[in-house]
Amino acid sequence: xxxxxxxxxGEVRPLHELRTETPKVLLVPRYTGVQRVNHWITAILFxxxxxxxxxxxxxxxxxLTGLFGGGQATRAIHxxxxxxxxxxxxxxxxxxxxxxxxxxxxxAWSMRIKDVVTNREDRxxxxxxxxxxQKGVFWGQTALIAIMFVTGLVIWDQYFYQYTAIxxxxxxxxxxxxxxxxxxxxxxxxxxxxxxxxxTGRAMVRGTVTGGWAYRHHRKWLRQIxxxxxxxxxxxxxxxxxxxxxx
Amino acid sequence: MxxxxxxxxxxxxxSTDQPPAIRSHMEVAKLIDVSKCIGCKxxxxxxxxxxxxxxxxxxxxxxxxxPHDLTPKSWTLMRFAEYENEGTGNLEWLIRKDGCxxxxxxxxxxxxxxxxxxxxxxxxxxxxxxxxCIGCGYCVKGCPFNIPRISxxxxxxxxxxxxxxxxxxxxxxxxAKACPTGAIMxxxxxxxxxxxxxxxEDLKSRGFATAGLYDxxxxxxxxxxxxxxxxxxxxLYSGLPTDPKISPLIAFWKGGAKVFGLATMGxxxxxxxxxxxxxxxxxxxxxxxxxALEIDEAAKEATRRGGGAEARPQ
Numbered sequence: 001x002x003x004x005x006x007x008x009x010g011e012v013r014p015l016h017e018l019r020t021e022t023p024k025v026l027l028v029p030r031y032t033g034v035q036r037v038n039h040w041i042t043a044i045l046f047x048x049x050x051x052x053x054x055x056x057x058x059x060x061x062x063x064l065t066g067l068f069g070g071g072q073a074t075r076a077i078h079x080x081x082x083x084x085x086x087x088x089x090x091x092x093x094x095x096x097x098x099x100x101x102x103x104x105x106x107x108a109w110s111m112r113i114k115d116v117v118t119n120r121e122d123r124x125x126x127x128x129x130x131x132x133x134q135k136g137v138f139w140g141q142t143a144l145i146a147i148m149f150v151t152g153l154v155i156w157d158q159y160f161y162q163y164t165a166i167x168x169x170x171x172x173x174x175x176x177x178x179x180x181x182x183x184x185x186x187x188x189x190x191x192x193x194x195x196x197x198x199x200t201g202r203a204m205v206r207g208t209v210t211g212g213w214a215y216r217h218h219r220k221w222l223r224q225i226x227x228x229x230x231x232x233x234x235x236x237x238x239x240x241x242x243x244x245x246x247x
Numbered sequence: 248m249x250x251x252x253x254x255x256x257x258x259x260x261x262s263t264d265q266p267p268a269i270r271s272h273m274e275v276a277k278l279i280d281v282s283k284c285i286g287c288k289x290x291x292x293x294x295x296x297x298x299x300x301x302x303x304x305x306x307x308x309x310x311x312x313x314p315h316d317l318t319p320k321s322w323t324l325m326r327f328a329e330y331e332n333e334g335t336g337n338l339e340w341l342i343r344k345d346g347c348x349x350x351x352x353x354x355x356x357x358x359x360x361x362x363x364x365x366x367x368x369x370x371x372x373x374x375x376x377x378x379x380c381i382g383c384g385y386c387v388k389g390c391p392f393n394i395p396r397i398s399x400x401x402x403x404x405x406x407x408x409x410x411x412x413x414x415x416x417x418x419x420x421x422x423a424k425a426c427p428t429g430a431i432m433x434x435x436x437x438x439x440x441x442x443x444x445x446x447x448e449d450l451k452s453r454g455f456a457t458a459g460l461y462d463x464x465x466x467x468x469x470x471x472x473x474x475x476x477x478x479x480x481x482x483l484y485s486g487l488p489t490d491p492k493i494s495p496l497i498a499f500w501k502g503g504a505k506v507f508g509l510a511t512m513g514x515x516x517x518x519x520x521x522x523x524x525x526x527x528x529x530x531x532x533x534x535x536x537x538x539a540l541e542i543d544e545a546a547k548e549a550t551r552r553g554g555g556a557e558a559r560p561q
Contacts, residue, residue, distance in 0.1 A: 026539045056360045056383060058505050059261035071361050071381035072402070117522065119529045157384040157397055170388050170496040177500060181508035185515040192519035198530045211539025212531040222539060226546035 026211030028225055030129075030203040038091050039204055045085040050184055052078040057177055079156045086149045093142055099129050100139065105220070106132035126219040137190050144183040151176040254415055255369040260359035272369040275414060276436040277423060278443055279344050280474040281484065282450055282458070283430035286311065286325055286342040293425030294323045297410060319398035322346055322407040323422060326485035330477075335454075343473070343484040344422070344431065347394045347407035349373045351467030354493040355404075357501050358389025364404075371436065371470040372409045380404050389501075391466060391491035409470065439472060446474045465492030 031039070052074045055064035065074040108125045109116070109132045115123040116133070130138070154164050154172035164172070194200045199213040214222035255267045295301060302320040305313070311327040323346035330339045353373045356365040364379035365386060375386075375395070382402035386395040395404045410420035418424070419433040432442060443460040450458035459478025462468050473487070481487040 024540060025536050026543050028539075056381075057508065059263070059360065059362060060509075062261060062360060062362060065381075071379075075381040075383045076402075118526055121529070155384070155388075157387070158382075158402065161384070161397070166388060166393060167494075169384075170494050170500075173385070173388055174496050174500045174504060177504055177508060181504075181511050185511045188512065188515035188519065192515075192522075196519075196523060196526075196529055198528050210531060210536060211543065212533070212536035215535045215539040215542065216531050222542060223546075226543045227549070229543075229546065 027208040028211055028214045028222060029207060030209050030214075031207045033207060035095060036204055036207055038088065038095065042085065042088040042092055045081055045088055046183075046187060049078065049081045049085060050180075050187075052081065053180055054184075057180070076158070079152060079158075082149065082152050085145065089141070089145050096138060097142075100135045102132070102135060103128070106135060109133075121216050126223075127217065127221065128224070129218055129221040131217070133193070137186055140186050141183060144179045144186070147179040148176055148183070151179070253369050254411075256366050257369045257371075258353070258356055258367040259363050260356045260365040261362040266369075270369070274371040274436040275409075275433070275470060276371070276439040277349075277409060277420060277471045278432045278434075278439040278474065279471065280430045280432070280443075280446055281341065281343055282446070282455070282474060282476050283428045284325075284342045284344065285428055285430075286327060286340070287427060288313070288325050289425040289427055290344055290422035290431060291321070291323055291325060293421040294407075295321070297413070297421035298322065298408070317345065317394065317396055317406075319396045319400075319403075319405040322405065328483060328485045330483050339476075341476075341484050343487065345394075345485065347373065347409070347471065348392050348466070348491075349407075349409055349470035350391075351469065352493065354389035354391050354466070354497060355386035355395055355406075356389075357493060358385040358497055360385060368411065370414065372411045372414065373470075374408050374411050375404055375406060377401075377403045377405070389493065389497050391488060391493060436468075436470065443472060443474050447478075450474070450476055461487070463488075463491050465490050 048068075051064050052068050054061045055068075055071075055074055056062075056078070062071070065071045068074040068077055105125050105127055109127065112124055115121075116131075151172040153160050155169055155176060194204075197217065199210055203209045211222065214225075253270060253272055255270060255272065257266055259266065300320040300322070302314060302318055305315065307313070308315045312324065314321050314324065317324050323344055326343045326345050328341045328343070330341050331337075332339050349372055351371065353365070353367060355375075356367060356373060359365045360383060361379050361381045364376055364381065365373065366376060367373045380403040382397060382404070384397050384404070386404050387393075387397065395406045397404050410418070410422075413420055420431075423431040423433040432439060434442075440460065440462070443462075447458045447460060455476040457479040458474070458476050461473040461475050461478060461481060473481075473484075475481060475484065475487075477483050481489050
């Protein structure tokens with residue numbers, strides 16, 4: 001543990017009280033390595049699609065084409081990023097759709113959205129693995145990425161020009177843009193939530209969250225997973241238990 | 248002295264720079280008198296010749312149109328339509344030279360995302376600058392006349408330039424120069440409008456009561472205009488649009504949607520920042536870590552006692 005010291009007066013002394021014994025912390029597995037890789041590939045693709053797409057959306061951001069080797073290269077590669085995204089997001093969808101089905105707790109959570117944004121977790125119902133906001137991100141992205149994929153094919157002139165009428169392409173290019181800005185706004189909120197809710201990042205970076213994090217935000221899920229671990233510790237199952245760590 | 252051959256730029260795609268504005272310019276126009284056209288295709292040949300284009304040999308679709316549509320290498324095209332005039336009992340062969348109309352309010356330029364790929368000269372000519380073209384095809388969606396074509400060879404957009412290179416040195420476009428009947432005329436927009444009115448008057452005196460000038464106001468007027476015998480029904484001339492204007496979808500996409508989009512994305516980011524400096528981060532408390540440990544202990548205890556049978560997750 002790092003000891004922060006005040007050296008201005010030439011003395012080395014701790015700025016805060018040191019604990020003689022660091023607390024035990026429960027670590028709860030939240031995402032497997034494969035899930036994290038899948039998530040981050042999707043995130044990287046979404047980022048490059050945002051940058052290359054915004055370059056063609058407004059002249060103010062046309063300079064972003066420089067990141068992709070110029071205007072023509074940006075126009076050529078953007079749809080291929082999209083194809084990669086639909087595969088990557090498709091895998092995420094298959095992995096997580098069942099966990100994102102809405103339930104009664106989501107209604108209660110949504111009714112208390114004011115307590116959510118003011119950090120009054122104590123007034124919220126106990127939640128499973130995802131809250132209604134997280135489910136909203138999931139289904140919002142699912143719908144918007146589907147829209148962008150279909151409309152993207154319609155305006156991918158290099159391969160699909162002859163299959164649709166110009167009026168159809170006009171609808172498609174408008175729908176593609178609107179879906180994109182909404183999807184980007186959702187992702188901004190998604191990223192912000194990861195900054196705002198401390199301890200979240202390690203779920204997607206290390207795969208685990210602390211017990212306290214799970215207790216605070218997803219208590220029902222914590223209860224499920226500790227019980228599941230309890231049964232998993234029986235002979236011969238070999239499933240990974242939650243681990244203990246000393247801070 | 249005004250000068251209509253200037254290469255001063257009035258509008259440039261995807262750019263906000265102020266164009267040069269100290270000179271006054273005369274706008275040019277090409278007037279195509281459909282009533283004088285004999286369908287010889289000299290204009291098509293002259294266009295290929297001057298612009299150094301050789302279109303691929305196509306297929307005959309059973310009509311005179313050759314090729315049967317505009318292509319990246321055929322920037323102008325005679326379209327032949329047969330019209331049975333019920334009023335007179337005559338079969339009329341309506342031949343229209345199709346190509347870019349050089350709109351005052353060009354949908355292609357409005358839709359174009361690439362700075363300087365489409366420019367409108369001060370004399371009214373709308374020109375594609377292929378070296379700046381990224382091949383996205385937005386101009387195709389923006390055009391109310393279905394004119395631009397994207398080449399499969401270089402993925403760039405092409406269309407009639409109104410021979411901007413010839414006009415710049417005081418020459419008429421190649422098609423106008425080649426036309427043997429004088430059906431294609433070129434000059435200042437004012438002179439061509441006057442000429443058209445003379446022609447319309449003449450046609451009316453000869454029984455074409457609905458003759459008129461096609462200079463559609465929906466796109467702010469055009470720099471290629473038609474004299475039509477049936478100006479009340481432009482659709483007779485191989486689908487010339489009656490009231491062309493930039494599609495409201497394109498207008499919204501390039502107007503309101505852009506503002507909405509930037510505002511939405513900006514709002515999400517700004518709202519996040521202000522939420523953080525007011526509500527602050529949501530941090531796990533030490534006590535909650537202890538609660539979690541207790542839940543874990545209790546679950547282990549239950550497993551030890553009950554063999555875990557009733558403790559399976561739902």
